[in-house]
Amino acid sequence: MIVLHVAWTGKNFFIWAEQEPGLDVQRKRGRPPKNPGGIPHTFQAPVNKIVSTLSILYPGVDWGKVAKEDKLWLLLPTGRHAPLPSPGLCAEFENWEYKLAGWEITGLSIPIPTFIEGIVACSHDEQYGDEGDNGDGHLIFGDDWNFWVLCGRFVLRMLCRQKFIPSLAPGEEGGVVAVWQPVFEDPEDRGILKQLVNAMPPVCCSVIKQPQQHGELAMPYDVIMDYLRVTTDELIRTWLGDVSQPDQNAPVERKWLYALRGKRRRIIAPKRQIEGLVKGLKEWTAVLRENKGSFRTCLCLEEPKDGSENWYLSFHLQATDDPSLLVSARDVWQMNEKVVTLLNRQFEHPQERLLEDLGKILKIYPVIERGLMEPRPEGMFLTTDEAYFFLKEISVLLQDSGFGVIVPSWWRERKRRTPGVKLKLCPVRDRSDADSSGQLGLDSIVEFEWKLSIGEETIDYEEFKQLAALKKPLVCIRGQWVELNPRDMEAVIRWLEKQKGPKRVSLKEALSMVMHADENGPDVTGIDSEGWLHTFMQGLAGSEGYTILDPPPGFCGKLRPYQIRGFSWLTFLRIRGFGACLADDMGLGKTVQVIAMLIYERECLGVKGPTLLICPTSVVGNWMREIARFAPGLKMFIHHGTDRATGKEFVEKASSHDLVISTYNLVHRDLDILAMVNWEGIVLDEAQNIKNPSTKQAQSVRKLKSGYRIALTGTPIENRLMELWSIMEFLNPGYLGSRESFRKKFVIPIEKHGDERRAWQLKQLIKPFILRRVKTDPAIIQDLPLKQENKVYCTLTKEQVTLYEAVLESTMERIATSSGIERRGLILSLLTKLKQICDHPALFLGDGRLLSNRSGKLMRLVEMLDEILSEGDKALIFTQYAKMGKMLQAYLQRRFRREVLFLHGGIRKDERDRMIERFQTKEGPDIFVLSLRAGGVGLNLTQANHVFHFDRWWNPAVENQATDRAFRIGQHKNVQVHKYICIGTLEEKIDLLIERKKDLADKVVGSGEAWLTELSDDELRSLFALESEVVRNE
Amino acid sequence: MASREKKGFGSSWWARQWLEALESFEWGRCLTRGKAYARNGNVLDVEILPGLVKAHVRGSKKTPYKVEISMKTLSEHEWEQVLDALASKAIFSAKLLVGDMPGDIEKAFSSLEVSIFPRHTMDLTAHCTCSDWLSPCKHIAAVYYILAQEFDRDPFLLFKLRGMNREQIMEAIRNRRTSAAQPVTAKKEGDLPQGVKSEYGLQNDGVSFEEKIDEKVRPVTGNSQHGEVSLINYWTGKMRNMDIKITVEPPLVEQSILKRLGEPPFFAGKMDMIRQLEQDYKKVLLKAITVGYKD
DSSP states (O other): OEEEEEEEOSSSEEEEEEEOOOHHHHHOOSOOOSOGGGSBOSSBOOHHHHHHHHHHHOTTSOHHHHOEEEEEEEEEEEOSSSBOOOTTSOOOOSOOOOEEEEEEEEEEEEOHHHIIIIIGGGOOSOTTOOOOSSSOOSEEEOHHHHHHHHHHHHHHHHHHTTOEEEEEEEOTTSSEEEEEEEOOOSHHHHHHHHHHHHHOOGGGGOEESSOOSOOOOOOHHHHHHHHHHHHHHHHHHHHHOOOOOOOTTSOHHHHHHHHTSSSOOEEOOOHHHHHHHHHHHHHHHHHHHOOOTTEEEEEEEEOOSSSSSOEEEEEEEEETTEEEEEEEHHHHTTOOOSEEEETTEEEEOHHHHHHHHHHHHHHHOGGGGGGGSSSSOOEEEEOHHHHHHIIIIIHHHHHHTTOEEEOOHHHHTGGGGOEEEEEEEEESSOOOOTTSSSOOGGGOEEEEEEEEEETTEEOOHHHHHHHHHHOOSEEEETTEEEEOOHHHHHHHHHHHHHOOSOSEEEHHHHHHHHHHHHHHSOEEEEEEEOHHHHHHHHGGGGGGGSOOOOOOTTOOSOOOHHHHHHHHHHHHHHHHTOOEEEOOOTTSOHHHHHHHHHHHHHHTSOOOSOEEEEEOGGGHHHHHHHHHHHOTTOOEEEOOSTTOOOHHHHHHHHHTOSEEEEEHHHHHHTHHHHTTSOEEEEEESSGGGGOSTTSHHHHHHHHSOEEEEEEEOOSOGGGOHHHHHHHHHHHSTTTTOOHHHHIIIIIHHHHHHOOHHHHHHHHHHHGGGEEOOOTTOHHHHTTSOSEEEEEEEEOEEHHHHHHHHHHHHHHHHHHHTOOHHHHHHHHHHHHHHHHHHHHOHHHHHOOOOOOGGGOHHHHHHHHHHHHHHHTTOOEEEEESOHHHHHHHHHHHHHHHTSOEEEEOTTSOHHHHHHHHHHHHSTTSOSEEEEEHHHHSSSOOOTTOOEEEESSOOSOHHHHHHHHTTTSSTTOOSOEEEEEEEETTSHHHHHHHHHHHOHHHHHHHHHHTTGGGGGSOHHHHHHHHSOOTTOOEEO | OOOOTTSOSOOSHHHHHHHHHHHTTOOTHHHHHHHHHHHTTOEEEEEEETTEEEEEEOOSSSSOEEEEEEEOOOOHHHHHHHHHHHHTOHHHHHHHHTTOOOTTHHHHHHTTTOOSSOOSGGGEEEEESSSOOSSSOHHHHHHHHHHHHHHHHOTHHHHHHTTOOHHHHHHHHHHHHSSSOOOOOOOOOOOOOOOOOSTTSOBTTBSOOGGGSOTTTSOOSSGGGGOSOOTTHHHHTTTTTOOOOOOOOOOSSTTHHHHHHOSOGGGTTOHHHHHHHHHHHHHHHHHHHHHHTOO
């Protein structure tokens, strides 16, 4: 495992890497050296390893040649005698005390253009590397790396949008040099800059000039600006290429022009000439520096109202901070006061401001002169051609210059109103039942026809031709102005005339035409469909077409209204043979919707064969309990563990059950026997497990034969396009094309270039197959309780099972032979030990090795937090063991590479208040671990909308008190409470006991866990013993 | 006073017209010598007052000569006519306010038989403390050239010389424009942007744009800039909490900045240079797109 880092030195980039520190580093004792600033970092990856890593990651560059070995000094968090590893490394250490000290780093010097062109431009799908500590990831990009790559993209963005100007700067050795500088005038760019300053990891400011022990971190803003300026200048002058020197007597501005290219920046000229140049440049660029004050001039273009071609451009003043506040020129000409106050905004000389601005606009847009020929102009008429040029070019220039521009709203959406074609689809026969013969799903046969269109409007052939013949860039069609390019329109017509071929194809072929038509043909602007196809294409959004089903009689429970809609949708797609992805937010009950569908297909569709459910081991227990609760009649078994059935035995067993539950780990290993069954359907839970399509799990899952396919996921897949592809490839193979073509056509344009049209197209394509409801949706919220409690059933790992049984056995023997206080003590200590084992073996053993795959609870916690964090939510985690809290903090910080707060009894009040304050700010830490005792009362943590009880106190009052930290007045979000319970252990059995016996519950409230000591040996044994059915994590 | 060498004096049409008017008086060689004086920076200062110009010019002696030039101010009646003409079209004010003399303003005046430029030698009376008996002497002539340069910079100075300053003119026009007239006190000229740091008055980052960036972007100085540095966020900052999206896309309008800035004043008349810059911008865009759209 190595962690790649990059530092910005002010002149170039410096790449270095950490690797796993040997144990000796941690244990080194003795006096620290006199001057640690001068000594080398102790666990760096060797330079040749970095070169070979870079060569694999970025093969376009000859790294051995361009990278020069070099040294640098960085301030790094330092423990007693060595730098502390960055959170990417999974090394564990106990001591969190640190100070910043200088260390010598050996790495590679990389020229600016190489970094930008060779690395920034080739970012990987998995920019953040494969996280996880089970040995998957051999490489992690440090966040300093990610940060500087992001800044590099920002530079590319500025250059691509031509937001730079040639300028002058003082030279390092006196004199002046020519520079290109970025211009951050666009509010969006300023927003990005602000975010970057905010997000910057301090390590990016840690370069120190010489070997020394101590130093100060540089200021983030200064370092970022330095980076942006220097890289902008260096890239542009490199790209423009070297030029020969102008002769000595050339005019100074010519010398300046030459000095803007290639390597020579310095301008050598008499002082007076340079002064003149500086002055001239300042005058020239003064426009870019202007402060507009509280009002600015705004031009407003209105489309003709009377069917004529008279566009009206009116002049206004506009409040800078509130664009909706406009003062018309007519009113301005009435204001003769020196200072005018409008809606609490003061400003001076409104008439002169308006006139001066019009004077400036005149330089950009000379046409406006026509409108200024009277003493009190209020606006002017434009022809359609003039209006088009104003919309297309002038409005952008004016906005860039800081003027207000108001244009008709359709102009911003014109990209969606391009001429193109629409696909019209009809089912061959309107089949309303599933049992009719013929092809299903994407293989259904449909009739299709291309229709000419402008935007979503279908236009008939003759009208379209007439419009093209007008050769006008702006045309009003049915009261709606659209931008038309006659050449594009003719191309569309030619393309359409060439279309022949079958009018009947499979639905998949028809839809794939949408994907591929515009590669050498027109834009596909939409799909019209009829009959059941219409219902299907609309997705649940246009739900009027769906038959809302009644929950099947065998379903024991109540479905919320949106769950009924979801279950009906799943059933519809299942009947039609489409793969469906249910992507509701966590807590909305994906499981029950699927369970309802499973019963429905058996009770109402006459399905007999088995369905296969694949999920992570950590949720097997949850499925068992949910099925037992909602569908006790469903025959199911778990295919897992060392004694699982094999071969023919498995096939027979499967065919006599309704549902087989297995895990991702086994899918590959047991592919042979799983593939022997003809599954009725396959359901993937936590489908993000196949997000990487090249993993064995993903490939194996795709090989299984089944009637229908369903994927469940709670992560927002519409934002993770490769994950989306992988899941869709499982659900509807081939639908989104090959991985590579999907990447080229959608992932890169959408993710890197913000291509809205492609994003819209993709959305149209996947809409029928994905149902995602979010908990903040008002239509959902009304169906949800404000506080929602879930029990999360976790499974034990093999290690936990072994420990649990061993501890139980040996202690029970001692309990049996003891009495009185000793017996009570033993029982309570046994209880504690077993609970600790359920939490994490390391808590019980104190061995300090904390890995997620040792504890079922921790595995589940990581999965759920992953989803929660990707939604931008915040969570509280309560545990009753301070040591567990500390381990959770340490582990989660490293796992998620973000700060995790931990509040325990030893924290001073002022520190505690500071933590709470930080957690309560939106950008503050997202995870807060609290020990139940310290965090139970008096805190206000309403930013959290998830509360975890990592272990149980068996005291509802205490637990509710803790939960109420998040659920308080002031909480506007719904709060989800997740109570962790290890299945088959004392945790589950005590929980059941308390639920069933009200009197016991009262007892618990009164005396905590003491009531346990009153139980007999047999009662104790049956309460503590592991259920035989327990699932073991492997 | 520093003069813009080799640019000649009067790059704008009104400054040129000022000089042409003088040259039409056939003062001969003393104008040429005055031009050289002006170019060499011999005019130390110049003050323009209504009807009067005061200047100091370095000559052969140790103490500079004092030059005074009087020019006839327009009568109240003449001014009324000029102001009426100026107020007749909004474009005149718009141009003046951005430092341009409206091109057709002389046409507006010619019907009034008023000119803001001198028409006869009698319109100007000049005096210099030098012993030269020629009038105008080269010192006076030098001041005429520097005046052209000043008018270039601010067309209002020409009006000031004829008797009304900027504030008075704008107020008078505004009163004509607005029905309800109210007196307006003169406003202080806007302060020039500050940024004098190095020997050429350049900021470290060149001609600076920083004042345009919100204060919030540039946080207070000191350690608080890094917030609370913990062992984790030292390496990660808020990278995990913030989802920063940066897309690379071509500009909506190419060369927007160049189009807005227009021709650089110091390039006047040298079109090949602005074309050179345009080519540079194009080249950068092409290259940036190739790199930004690499995959």
